[in-house]
Amino acid sequence: MSDLRHGEPLAKQRNIDPIARTDHPWDLPATVPLPHRCDCPEDSVLVIPREANLPIDREAKKVVARVSQAVVGVASITVYGDQLWRASGFIVEFDESSMIGTIFSCATVSEHIPMFPKIDKIRVYLFDGTSYDATIEACDNHWNLLVLSVSFGRAVKTMNMVEISENRNAMDVHLQGFVLQPHSASERLCPGDTIIGLGRQSTEPFGLQANCGVYSYERWADLPRFCHEMQKATFINTYASIGGPAINKNGRVIGMLFHDLDCTPFMPSNIILKWWDHFKKTRMYCRPTMRVFGVNLHNAQSSPWVKVPTSLYESYDDGFLVERVPRSVKSAGLQQKDLIITCNGKPVATSLQLFEILAENIGKMVGVTFIKAEDNSKHSIYLPVEETLEKNFYSWPIAQYSNLC
Incomplete structure (x- = not known):
């Protein structure tokens, strides 16, 4: 694989950030067996949606355009100078005096696996292909969260993160019309609300990926060892979007994207923000x-x-x-x-x-x-x-x- 030299873009400077086309469901099978559900024949297979992603309308495109340049590609670089793991991330802080920015991404991108070459550094890619080496500020394998610090050569855009308040509507037969009110000053998120998942490719042309779906309060996984604080969006994203932001219709970040076969789980901003605040105060992880x-x-x-x-x-x-x-x-x-x-x-x-x-x-x-x-x-x-x-x-x-x- 070819590599980018520090700060030197392969792509030409762009004034727009077009959404790269992503086809779904790629080569996924129609069904996947679930061994842990063998005692429930009706639930023994997972059905992969054929058309999981909603079209992105004009209003959604405006929201995406407003925040897209804060979405970055993230890749681990081996000792041989090649890209190994690829993911996405998003810039949440930027200090104009020092030109240092803070990026949230997925810890998986920095994981060392013995059978693969050793990782030498983590590199971040902006929308125009400009790349910067990053410093790892925090890496938590429990929550799968990675915080990167980057010294940028120019001003960059940031994204606004908000905590969410889980809400339901009268469609839930078990609630008999009851609506849960926000438990704090958090932003309300109700079933059926639009969620857009964003990601950035780490290779030419450094395209933006955007997938649209809705919020669902159904649990995303029923295995104890999987993160049960995760929330669920109905679209299907690609591996390259893991670590990217899940945004609402106002362009605010409500969580970080992960991956599943029939939906997209996302880590709520509530956990990420409290985890990061705890780490900055104590230099310890919040688990x-x-x-x-x-x-x-x-x-x-x-x-x-x-x-x-x-x-x-x-x-x-x-x-x-x-x-x-x-x-x-x-x-x-x-x-x-x-x-x-x-x-x-x-x-x-x-x-x-x-x-x-x-x-x-x-x-x-x-x-x-x-x-x-x-x-x-x-x-x-x-x-x-x-x-x-x-x-x-x-x-x-x-x-x-x-x-x-």
Whole structure:
């Protein structure tokens, strides 16, 4: 592979940033078997959508054009000077006095795998092909987050990140018309809202990828080792877009893109911003856990681990449903099918709310109030908020993704 010299673009300077065409669903099969669902024949295969992506209309194109130059290509460069892993990223901070910018991307791009050449550096590519070597400021393999610092040779654009508040509408039969109100000053995100995923190629012509879909509150994965704080967009992106921004109709970043076969999971900005703020203050990563695996009540009907009692749906608008717990937590009183409704005195309706509370109490004990499914009785216990151990880090199936993206 040919390589770019520092700061020297292969492409001509462009005043526009056109969207590169991406065909879907490429060479994906129509169905993929799911071994872990073998006990449920009706759910034993994953159906790959044939037309998952929505057309990008005129208004969406305007939004994309406004923010696209802050979307960058990211590639790891081997000791031989070749590109190895490719991803995308987005510029979130820029200091005009020092000309230093901060970029969020995916930690996968910096991963060293023994069978591949050693990575020498990480390089960032702007829309016109200009490239810069980056310094890794933070790299967390649990959340799969990478923060890069770049000394730019010119002023660059940035993107505005906003936290989201998960909302549902009356279409959910389990809510009987109830609408969850925003739990903070976060930006509302409701089912059916437009989400656009952006990415940047790291090779000529450094094209912008843009895929459009809608927000879905259905869970994106039901395996405990996969990140269950992820949210779901209905479009399908390419591997090159991993690490790129998920934006709303106003052009604000609501999360970071990852990849799945039948949708696009994205890490909510809530987690990224709190994680980054915690790191800047403490130089430590924010990986809180109570060692409880669960799901939001509003999408628990898809749970492979527990059959949710209808009494919970009838009595509670939402909460965090416990699906699996270790023996030590069971002995404290919290068990499968219990519904967590408060933590440290604050309401818990979703996994994001629970994360926000735990992130502020790492190394402390928190009070957890929950409802027993069998009789709707209310109980309270205290549990420690611990740092997630490396052996319990989230698994990321894209760890050895194809270089042909």
